[in-house]
Amino acid sequence: MPDTTVFVLNGPNLNLLGLREPAVYGSTTLADVEVEAKAAGARMGLAVDFRQSNHEGVLVDWIHEARTRAAGIVINPGAYTHTSIALHDAVKAVDLPVIELHISNVFARESFRHHSYLSPVAAGVMCGFGTHGYVLALEALAKIVATRNATSPR
Ligand code: DQA
Numbered sequence: 001m002p003d004t005t006v007f008v009l010n011g012p013n014l015n016l017l018g019l020r021e022p023a024v025y026g027s028t029t030l031a032d033v034e035v036e037a038k039a040a041g042a043r044m045g046l047a048v049d050f051r052q053s054n055h056e057g058v059l060v061d062w063i064h065e066a067r068t069r070a071a072g073i074v075i076n077p078g079a080y081t082h083t084s085i086a087l088h089d090a091v092k093a094v095d096l097p098v099i100e101l102h103i104s105n106v107f108a109r110e111s112f113r114h115h116s117y118l119s120p121v122a123a124g125v126m127c128g129f130g131t132h133g134y135v136l137a138l139e140a141l142a143k144i145v146a147t148r149n150a151t152s153p154r
Pocket of ligand 1: 076101
């Protein structure tokens, strides 16, 4: 398993970041976030594989792929956060640290956003820090990965 590659996965509607509800999600595009995440990863010694899909099964496939190709995952599951037992099971199925990330503070929003199927199986949850949350989540993941690599080097 590569010790220094991490996946950053984005779920539905995040392809429209920057255009979509800018009052909630800001004006930064997902392409901008990818550049920032890759630069932040490089500073931490991590290669960031950054992806987005509107399809639940594709996200499941990518989590499975990470099992042998990544040391950890940052995932913004979008609305699948609140609906997807499949994503819960996929995270449970791979022995990888997963950070759940939301751009908005989901707890300050509608009550249907207060429940997450991912949180019980995530190493940690980051929400409400705008797109800077991607950098913060990568920092948290880098620390977990470094600790794992030090205690059980492959
Ligand atoms: C989101 C929050 C979700 O509730 C919403 O469905 C999204 C984006 C966020 O990044 O704040 O699509 O995950």
